[in-house]
Amino acid sequence: MNVIKKKICFSFVLAGLLVPSVQAFVFKINAPPARLYVDDFGAVGDGMQDDISAVVASIEALRDAGPGAILEFSSGKTYKLGMRPDSNFQVDLQGMTNVTVEGNGAILLNTPYRASVRMQHCDGVTVRNFEIEQAPLGYTQGIITNVSPAGGFFEMEIMEGYNPIPAGMSFLDWGAVIDPDLRRIRWDMRDHFRPESYIAVGPEQYRLYMQSGYITDLNDVHVGDIYFQPLIFNGYASNIHITNSKDCLLENVTLYSGRSSMSSRVDLNPGRITVRGFKVMVRPGSERFVSNWRDGVHCKDNRIGPIIEDCYFEALLDDSINMSQNTVMASEIISSNTFRMTKAEGPTSWTEDSSSMHAGDRIMVFYPPTGEYIGPVRVASVDSNSREIITFEEPILNVVTGRVVSGDTLSTHFYNLDMCNARYIIRNNVFKPQRRHAILARSVDGIICGNRIEGVGGNGILLENEYGGPFFAGPFPQNILVSNNTIISTHLAPVRIHSSTGVTNSRLARNIELAGNQIIGLDTSAVELDNAQDVAIRENNVFYEINGTEMLDPVQAVDSENIFYVPTVLRDGGFEMTFLDPDNNGYEYCPEGLPWTFSPLAGYTESSTAYTSGNPPPPEGDQVLLLKGAASAFQPVTLSEGSYTVALYAAQRKNFGDQIQQMKVLLNGVSLGTFRPGTSGDYEPFESSVYTVPVRSTCILKLEALLNIDETLFIDDVRINKQ
Structure with a gap:
């Protein structure tokens, strides 16, 4: 009988014969979102x-x-x-x-x-x-009018349009001195200042006395500099x-x-x-x-x-x-496998929302004095009344209790491998001048790709853990890919990989790959490795900013091992570097700042633009070289003695009718072959004939379209292969 009723109701629905309650239900399902x-x-x-x-x-x-x-x-x-x-x-x-x-x-x-x-x-x-x-505004800024290192202070006048320091604001957090011409902190100056106290010396004029550790740095402050002072309102x-x-x-x-x-x-x-x-x-x-x-x-x-x-x-x-991830320490040992935990950020008593450990989580236990770690050890249970009390499935020995306070280099650390931002992705971002690091990652299993970093005051990309000072954070950077980024003119090393431990040979920063990045540096090294291992550095393009010459020894490694370094032969053969696109149309003729030099009507294009919308995705990345008419692109490559071929993929433009454009590959003006892809628009492979280099020398690789007609060729994944 129940089945029959269901069938009858279904028939009524189809016929539109609904009782009011069912009508209301159907109306609600079909109504558009509010x-x-x-x-x-x-x-x-x-x-x-x-x-x-x-x-x-x-x-x-x-x-x-x-x-x-x-x-x-x-x-x-x-x-x-x-x-x-x-x-x-x-x-x-x-x-x-x-x-x-x-x-x-x-x-x-x-x-x-x-x-x-x-x-x-x-x-x-x-x-x-x-x-x-x-x-x-949540801050104020003023022009520095007087500097007295002997007196331990400077004076400033609030700029027009900015508020004075609110009356009764007794505490001032750290601020920064900005060069008005550079519009950033000068790199030879302290990057922040901590006021001890302040007094008003005139209408919207203040004298700021510095804490003792900052007084000598006043010698680098100039009259006319700008001082930025944050104002803390309600936490x-x-x-x-x-x-x-x-x-x-x-x-x-x-x-x-x-x-x-x-x-x-x-x-x-x-x-x-x-x-x-x-x-x-x-x-x-x-x-x-x-x-x-x-x-x-x-x-x-x-x-x-x-x-x-x-x-x-x-x-x-x-x-x-x-x-x-927050560093967690044991503030109390209850038993060999049960501990009361604490962390620097968050309440002393953990809640369901703030807890850093849950039943079943995998925990890494790190002993800073020896640089050793154990685990993962699983959490067996969390005390329902006091969630900071954690019981593990097995005993954890030799735990040193602590409170996550500055200066502590002895207490045992606990890191939750299931709450450490694993599988993060940082891609296609732009970083302009600022005080510190563009990307600081103390996590595992990450991808950092396609970013453009210029003029930052710290490292471009910093992969490390930290403890003992004012900040505690981890775990150790492991299993990370850093690829196809452009890093220019950073104050500190463009890339730094480091594990902080109590010994110099623990090498807990590991299994990291740097590939296809373009680095234009100010110093003698582009990549700093400290206490790291299993790092692959391959086919990165590294140059000095001052004269544009190649850094022949761009890696500085200290207390590190198993470093695999492959110098680049060809820069940006996948055409994935970030390019300026003023029209925001996804393509640009003759884009600047790239390793390739272009003739008119040659440049970079993304997939799915007015040019590429009819083609399938390219074989490598999301961008390709565009050659329209008899356009060309070239770059110098340094080749050691030996024989080489050039391999690539090419496709005809597909959204503008069947095209018959043809291309040629040249090294030092010598043709290594011509290629005409089919009309399908698919990317087809091509490999040139062999070119022999008698002694190490710089050669010119040129990719050239041959037909001076309104037809376009796309090229991707160019490689120079040594035979």
Whole structure:
């Protein structure tokens, strides 16, 4: 009888003969996702009226609307957000699933007493297309008018348009002195200063006394320099915080000014988080010298590493991307396999949200004095009443208790291999001059590729762990690919790989590959290795900035072993280096700053552009060489004595009719063969005839299209093979 009833109900559905309750159910299933507008809740968006109540109401309505709902802000408007009494975050998304907050380019004008955006306990949530500003700014800046190393102070006058130091603000955190012409910190000067105290010496004029460790550095400070001073309003909550969430996206958000804290923080997430198109930058046309005081994207204790792609960072006073896990120590030994744990960040008593260990997790135990580690050891259980009490499946011996405080080099470290940002991806980002490192990664199993790094004050890419000083972070960098990045004019080594241990031969930074990178350096080494092993460095292009000559010995290795180094023969044979694209159309004729030299109508193109949209994906990467008409590209290559062939893939343009373009490969003007791919548009392999080099010399490799007609050839994955 039940089966018959089900069949009858199904027949009624098909016939449209529904009782009202079923009709309502069907209507709800077929209804389009709810689309809400913040202006309908009373927001004005004129930059004057406080819209915080309307924004909070619209977020509550978004929660009630459920999965698929979209909350929209209006393009061209500025939403002033004053004090929100019930949360430290103005756009606070809690426990939401598959909803979107669409900014449409609107500006969030935020008070520095509150952070901007939080996604917590969210699944599939997207926040995109906003600009964020602070009113008032979360910092001040002034012109240095007097410097007295003997007195231990300098004086500054607040610049027009910047606020004085608020009355009653007794504590000033560290700031920085900026060269007004370079618009960055001079590299021969201390990169930060810590005030001890300050006094007003005139209208918007202050004397800042330095802490004792910074007084001698005042000798490098000049009258006329700019001093940036962060102002701390209501703690250090990050401007954007994504936590305890999964499958969430932050996209096309620009932070022009933030409260004095991290630009964004991604931590304790059980699933993948993507940060795409995030920009931390100085507002164009302003007199600002700093975009934000602390890190651009700060990642901690994620079960799977985030994807950070297509982002832009400039003028920060900390690292652009910082990837690590909190160091955990045992504050109390309860038994041989049970310990009370502690960490520097987070509450003393752990919660489900803040805990750094869960049942079943794999833990690495590190003993700094000896450089030894054991594990992984699995967590057997977590005390439900005191989550910082952890029991392991087996005893852990010789544990030295500690509290994760500066100066501690003896206590045992615990790192959760299931919460260390493994499988992170950092790709296709741009890093401009700033105070510290572009990419600092203390995690395992990562990919760093396609990034462009210029003029940063620290390392371009730093892979290391850290302990004993003010910061504790790990684990050791292992199983990482660094490929096809461009690194130019960094103050410290462009790439540094290091493991910090109590001994010099533990070599816990390991299994790392550097391939296909272009490095233009200021110093004698492009890659520094310290206490590392199993590092492959192959086919990177390394040159001195001062004269453009090749670095013949670009690797400096200390206490390291099993270093595999293969010098480059051909630079960017896959055409994957980042190129300037002013028109944003995905291709560029004669792009500058690349190892190839181009004739007119030759250049780089991405796949799926107006040229390549009809072709399949290229065999290597996402970019190819474009030769239109009788165009050509060449570069010098240094070849040792021997015989060589040139191998490549080529394809006809497919979205412009059947084409018959032909190409030639030349070395030192000698033709090594011609090739005409078929009309299918597929990339077809070609290998040239043999060219013999009698003695080591520099040769010119040229790739040339032969027919001076409106037809185009694409080339990819060019290799010079020694026979």
